[in-house]
Amino acid sequence: MASNLLKVPIFSKLPSLATRIILPSAAYHRERIGNREVVGFGLNGEPSYIDRTDFPMPAIRFKENSQEITTLREKEKGDWKELSMDEKKTLYRASFCQTFSEMKAPTGEWKSVLAGTFVAMALTVWLYVWMKNFVYQPMPDSFTPEKKAAQLQRIIDLRVNPIEGLASKYDYENNRWKD
Amino acid sequence: MFRNAMLSGFSSVRNVKNLFFPSLANIKQGRVSAVCIRSMSKHSSETEEEFDARYEAYFNRSDIDGWDVRKAMNDLQGMDLVPEPKIISAALKACRRVNDYALAVRFLEAVKDKCGNRVKEIYPYIIQEVRPILDELGVNTPEEMGYDKPELYLESVYDIH
Numbered sequence: 001m002a003s004n005l006l007k008v009p010i011f012s013k014l015p016s017l018a019t020r021i022i023l024p025s026a027a028y029h030r031e032r033i034g035n036r037e038v039v040g041f042g043l044n045g046e047p048s049y050i051d052r053t054d055f056p057m058p059a060i061r062f063k064e065n066s067q068e069i070t071t072l073r074e075k076e077k078g079d080w081k082e083l084s085m086d087e088k089k090t091l092y093r094a095s096f097c098q099t100f101s102e103m104k105a106p107t108g109e110w111k112s113v114l115a116g117t118f119v120a121m122a123l124t125v126w127l128y129v130w131m132k133n134f135v136y137q138p139m140p141d142s143f144t145p146e147k148k149a150a151q152l153q154r155i156i157d158l159r160v161n162p163i164e165g166l167a168s169k170y171d172y173e174n175n176r177w178k179d
Numbered sequence: 180m181f182r183n184a185m186l187s188g189f190s191s192v193r194n195v196k197n198l199f200f201p202s203l204a205n206i207k208q209g210r211v212s213a214v215c216i217r218s219m220s221k222h223s224s225e226t227e228e229e230f231d232a233r234y235e236a237y238f239n240r241s242d243i244d245g246w247d248v249r250k251a252m253n254d255l256q257g258m259d260l261v262p263e264p265k266i267i268s269a270a271l272k273a274c275r276r277v278n279d280y281a282l283a284v285r286f287l288e289a290v291k292d293k294c295g296n297r298v299k300e301i302y303p304y305i306i307q308e309v310r311p312i313l314d315e316l317g318v319n320t321p322e323e324m325g326y327d328k329p330e331l332y333l334e335s336v337y338d339i340h
Binding site: 054091099 | 256280285
């Protein structure tokens with residue numbers, strides 16, 4: 001692919017770059033881009049403007065050719081040291097929408113993503129509260145503290161898991177829990 | 180330039196050929212100039228110096244036009260490398276020939292972006308090597324223009340309701 005660069009493309013023989021938009025889609029594209037100058041191949045050959053770090057030179061200039069920009073372009077043909085910083089910036093912004101640092105600037109979107117996640121979690125908790133109040137049946141009475149204490153006493157009396165489990169933690173000589 | 184290790188692995192395959200065909204080793208010492216050899220894989224057998232020379236010669240064409248400059252710059256951006264300072268100098272001179280100042284600054288920004296996470300080591304070196312051309316042509320680096328920090332804000336299309 002890269003060796004194709006050495007072959008001079010036929011289109012460069014055409015007098016102006018604008019005629020590289022080849023018929024029949026010339027009117028279609030021209031409608032969409034207005035007066036903007038077509039300057040390159042860009043991303044895919046279509047005359048579109050996209051700011052991308054992996055395709056730094058788009059196919060068309062960003063701004064249309066106004067009077068001010070046309071005069072600046074004439075000045076650009078001379079020595080660049082004579083351009084003021086404002087003129088240089090104007091020329092840059094005429095060809096490009098965003099600079100690389102603007103393209104890559106962090107958006108802070110992560111904050112809204114995190115916030116949305118937390119809101120969803122909170123709503124889930126409220127949903128559970130509603131379910132407990134209106135959907136689930138009441139708990140059986142074996143869950144009352146008195147009944148649970150009676151069950152625990154039964155487990156101790158049966159000596160359940162006496163080696164490593166619950167009964168191993170109970171001191172049967174003194175009838176209380178081991179320290 | 181800063182190529183990845185795979186290509187240097189490929190060049191060692193070429194040296195093995197000299198062991199099997201010793202007569203060839205006598206005739207042609209060193210690397211084979213191999214731009215036109217057909218290879219079965221898409222790995223080019225071009226050396227780094229040949230690559231640099233090819234791109235420098237491309238940008239140094241006196242009749243180059245803006246279209247070709249931009250195409251080559253976009254292609255370089257797609258490759259896994261930071262262009263050598265001599266390619267960058269040739270490209271900046273090509274921008275001068277097509278009378279496009281913004282293109283020169285954009286290219287410097289693009290090169291800085293290619294440095295990846297080693298930008299603090301690589302980018303100052305590149306600017307130091309390219310400084311003579313920058314001074315000769317009157318091109319400001321993006322830092323001098325204030326474009327190393329964002330200047331304007333553009334609302335994302337996803338936030339426009």
